[in-house]
Amino acid sequence: MIPVAALSPDGDFVTACYIVAFSLFIFGIRQGTHPSTARRGNMIAAVGMLIAIAITLSTDVIGNGVLILIGILIGTAVGVVASLRVQMTDMPQMVALYNGVGGGAAALISWSEFRHVTAGAESIPLDIFIPILFSTVIGSVSFWGSNIAFGKLQAIIPSRPVQFPGQHIVNGLLLTAILAGSIVLGIDHDSPSQGLYIGILIAAALLGNMFVLPIGGADMPVVISLLNAFTGLAAAAAGFALDNVVLIVAGTLVGSSGTILTLEMSRAMNRSISNLLFSGFGAVSVAAGEREERPVTSIGAEDAAIKLGYADSVVFVPGYGMAVAQAQHAVKELAEELQKRGIEVNFAIHPVAGRMPGHMNVLLAEADVPYEQLKEMEEINPEMPRTDVAVVIGANDVTNPAAKDDPDSPIAGMPIIEVDQAREVIVIKRSLSPGFAGIDNDLFYKDNTSMLFSDAKGAASDIAAQVEEL
Amino acid sequence: MSLMIEITIFVLAAFVGFEVISKVPTTLHTPLMSQTNAIHGIVMLGGLIVIGSADDSLEKIIGVIAIAFGTINIVGGFMVTDRMLGMFRGRDRKPKKEAEAETVTPGEAGQ
Numbered sequence: 168m169i170p171v172a173a174l175s176p177d178g179d180f181v182t183a184c185y186i187v188a189f190s191l192f193i194f195g196i197r198q199g200t201h202p203s204t205a206r207r208g209n210m211i212a213a214v215g216m217l218i219a220i221a222i223t224l225s226t227d228v229i230g231n232g233v234l235i236l237i238g239i240l241i242g243t244a245v246g247v248v249a250s251l252r253v254q255m256t257d258m259p260q261m262v263a264l265y266n267g268v269g270g271g272a273a274a275l276i277s278w279s280e281f282r283h284v285t286a287g288a289e290s291i292p293l294d295i296f297i298p299i300l301f302s303t304v305i306g307s308v309s310f311w312g313s314n315i316a317f318g319k320l321q322a323i324i325p326s327r328p329v330q331f332p333g334q335h336i337v338n339g340l341l342l343t344a345i346l347a348g349s350i351v352l353g354i355d356h357d358s359p360s361q362g363l364y365i366g367i368l369i370a371a372a373l374l375g376n377m378f379v380l381p382i383g384g385a386d387m388p389v390v391i392s393l394l395n396a397f398t399g400l401a402a403a404a405a406g407f408a409l410d411n412v413v414l415i416v417a418g419t420l421v422g423s424s425g426t427i428l429t430l431e432m433s434r435a436m437n438r439s440i441s442n443l444l445f446s447g448f449g450a451v452s453v454a455a456g457e458r459e460e461r462p463v464t465s466i467g468a469e470d471a472a473i474k475l476g477y478a479d480s481v482v483f484v485p486g487y488g489m490a491v492a493q494a495q496h497a498v499k500e501l502a503e504e505l506q507k508r509g510i511e512v513n514f515a516i517h518p519v520a521g522r523m524p525g526h527m528n529v530l531l532a533e534a535d536v537p538y539e540q541l542k543e544m545e546e547i548n549p550e551m552p553r554t555d556v557a558v559v560i561g562a563n564d565v566t567n568p569a570a571k572d573d574p575d576s577p578i579a580g581m582p583i584i585e586v587d588q589a590r591e592v593i594v595i596k597r598s599l600s601p602g603f604a605g606i607d608n609d610l611f612y613k614d615n616t617s618m619l620f621s622d623a624k625g626a627a628s629d630i631a632a633q634v635e636e637l
Numbered sequence: 638m639s640l641m642i643e644i645t646i647f648v649l650a651a652f653v654g655f656e657v658i659s660k661v662p663t664t665l666h667t668p669l670m671s672q673t674n675a676i677h678g679i680v681m682l683g684g685l686i687v688i689g690s691a692d693d694s695l696e697k698i699i700g701v702i703a704i705a706f707g708t709i710n711i712v713g714g715f716m717v718t719d720r721m722l723g724m725f726r727g728r729d730r731k732p733k734k735e736a737e738a739e740t741v742t743p744g745e746a747g748q
Contacts, residue, residue, distance in 0.1 A: 175686055192676050193653055199669045200661045206722040209672050213715040216679065220711075223682050230689030231697065238684065238701040242708020249709075250716035255724070261717055262671045269677050269710035275703035276683040279696045286692060294640045388667075395674050402680035403647065409683055410638050416650045417679040423654025424673055431658075432666060518663045525667040533724045543663065 175411035176226035184222040185413035191215030192417050196424060219413050255530060256490040259523040260320035263313045263391045266398055270309025273401035274368065277302040280408055281364055290357040298407035300349045303364075304371040306401035309394045311375030316391050319384045326384025334381055335445065341374045378444075385564060386443050388523040389432045393440070396425025432519070463599065466617040468626060471558075471593050472633030474617070475501075478555035478591075480511040482547060484584050485527050486520045488561015488596060494623035495534035498560060501631040502536065508634070514540050515547040515557075515584045517565035548585045557589035559610075561596060561623045567608045577606060592616040595626045668721045675714025681707020 192215050198208025229235065246265075253261045277299045284291045284299070318324040348367045352359045382390055399421025406414025433440050475481055483502065489495060502512045514536060520527045528541060542550075551557065559566050562584075569576040570583045586592050587610055594616060601607055610616055619626055661669060684707050688700030 193657060196657050196669070196673060196676070199672050200658060200665060202662065202665060205665055205668055206719065209668070209715060209718045209722060212672060212676055216676070216711055216715070219679060219682060220685070223685050228686055228689050231691060231700070234688055234697055234701050235685060235704060238688075238704025239708050242705040243712050245705070246709045246712030247716065250713045250720065253717065258667065258671075258717060258721060261713070262667070262674055265710050265713045265717070266674050268706040269674065269680060272678075272684060272703045272706035272710065273680045275699045275706065276680065276687055279687045279691065279699045279703065280683075282696055283687065283690060283692060392670050395670055395677070398680075399673070399677045402677045402683075405680055405683045407643055407647075409686055410643075411682065411686070412638065412646060414679055414682060415643060415646050417676055419647050419650035420654040420657075421673045421677040423651040424658040425670070427655055427658040428661070428666060428670055428673070431661065516663075523667040525664045528664040529667065529721055529724045
C-alpha cells in the first residue's frame with residue numbers, strides 16, 4: 168500500500184456496511200424492472216446509498232469536516248430544489264444534468280487524487296495510476312457530453328446534428344492525443360507532469376463536446392443512457408484508485424446495466440449504436456430549397472369533433488408536442504368525452520415517442536389515463552386498418568411512413584406507428600415544421616390526413632367542447 | 638485489497654449488472670435509467686475520502702465541488718426517479734373507480 172495515496176476506510180464493519188449497501192443497490196435495480204415494485208426499488212437503493220455515505224462519514228479517514236458539510240449542503244439544496252421544480256416534460260434533460268455532475272465528480276476526484284499521489288516522492292503503482300487516468304477521461308467526457316445533451320434537449324443549442332467536415336478525424340486525433348498523453352504519463356509515473364495531466368483533462372472535455380454535438384436530438388435518450396453507463400465505469404475506476412469495494416461494485420453495476428439499457432433503447436429505435444453515434448442522424452435531410460410546397464388539408468376543431476364524434480374507434484398517438492403543451496389532461500378529457508359516446512379509445516405509445524422511452528406513459532399516467540388504454544406499438548399496429556380515426560398529437564417522426572417506404576430516408580427502418588393505415592388521420596400540430604429528426608413527414612400530405620394547426624392543449628379542449636355539443 | 642481481487646469483483650459485478658436488467662418494459666426504461674444514474678452518485682464517497690487528505694486550497698476546492706456534484710447526482714437522481722414512478726400510482730386507483738361506477742354487486746364496489 169502506498170502511504171501517500173488517499174485510501175478508503177477499511178475494517179470489517181465498514182466493509183460489511185458497504186456489502187449491505189451494494190446488495191441493496193442490486194436488489195433495488197432488480198425491483199426497478201417491474202412496474203409494481205419499481206418505486207420501492209428506488210427507495211431501497213436510496214437506503215443503500217445512505218448507509219454507504221453514513222458509514223464512510225463515521226470513519227477516521229474523514230477530514231475537513233466543514234468543507235464536506237458545505238459540499239453536501241450545497242448539493243442537497245440544488246438537488247432537492249431542482250427535482251421538485253422540474254416539469255415532467257423536462258425530466259430527460261434533468262437526468263442528463265444529474266448524470267453530467269456525477270461524471271464531473273468522478274473526474275474532479277481523480278484530479279485531486281492525481282495531485283495527491285504525485286506530490287509524494289515515491290513512484291506511483293500503475294494499478295492506481297491507470298484507474299485515475301481512466302476515471303479522469305471518462306468522467307470528463309461524460310460531464311461535457313451530458314451538458315451538451317442537456318443543452319440540446321433544452322433547446323439552448325440546436326438539436327439538429329452539428330457537423331463539419333473532418334469531424335471523425337478530429338475526434339480520432341483527440342482520442343489518440345488522450346491515449347498518447349496517458350501512455351507518456353504512465354511511462355513517467357515516477358514524476359508525472361501536472362501540465363500533461365491537465366492537457367488530457369481538457370482533451371477529454373473537448374472530446375465529450377465533439378462526441379455529442381453531431382448527434383441529433385431524437386437520439387439523445389440513447390446518448391444519455393450511454394453516458395450514464397460511462398459515468399458508472401468512471402465511478403468504478405475511482406473505486407480501483409481508492410481501493411473502495413462499494414465504488415467498484417456500484418459503478419460496475421451501473422456500467423453494465425446501463426449498457427444493456429442503451430442496447431434495448433437503440434433496439435427499440437431499430438438503430439445500431441455505431442450507426443447512431445457516428446452517422447449524425449438527420450444530417451442527410453432534404454435541404455430547405457429542395458423541399459417542395461405540397462398541399463395539405465387543414466381543418467378546425469369543429470370538423471375534427473365531427474370526425475371523432477361519429478367514429479367507432481379512435482386511437483390517439485401522443486408525442487413530444489403533447490408533453491410541451493402539457494396537454495395530457497386535456498387529451499384525457501377528450502378521450503373521456505368520446506368514451507361517453509361509446510367510442511372505443513386507445514392510446515398508441517411508440518417506444519421512443521417524446522424525448523425518452525416511457526416518456527408518454529409517465530405523462531398519461533399522470534393524467535389518470537387507464538393503463539389498459541395504453542397500447543404498445545406492436546399491439547396497436549395490427550389494429551390500425553380497423554381504426555376509424557387516428558389522432559396524432561404533437562408526434563411526428565414516429566408516424567412518418569418514410570421509415571417504411573423510403574429506403575433512403577435517414578429514419579429508414581425505424582419502426583413507426585402506422586397511422587397512415589387508419590381510415591382517417593387528424594394531425595394536431597402547430598406548424599408543418601419537421602420533427603426532431605429534421606425530415607419532412609409524408610403523412611401530412613396524404614389524402615386521408617387532415618391537419619389541425621394548433622397547440623395540443625388548446626386543440627384537445629376545443630375538440631372536447633365541440634364533441635360535447637354534438 | 639489486491640488488484641486481482643478487485644478485478645474479480647469487477648467482473649462479477651459486470652455480470653450481475655447484465656443479468657439484473659432483463660426484459661424491462663419500455664415504460665420503465667426512463668425511471669430505471671434515472672435510478673441507476675442516482676446509484677453512480679456513489680462516486681461522491683470518493684470525494685469524502687480525498688478531501689480528508691487535501692494538501693492545498695486547490696485540492697480543497699476541487700473536493701468541495703466534487704462532493705457537491707456527487708450529492709446533486711444522488712439526491713436529485715433518487716428524487717426525480719421517485720417523482721416519475723409516483724405517476725404510475727394513478728393506475729391502481731382507476732380500475733376501482735370503474736368498478737364502483739358499474740356497481741355489479743354492492744360487495745364488489747365496497748372492496
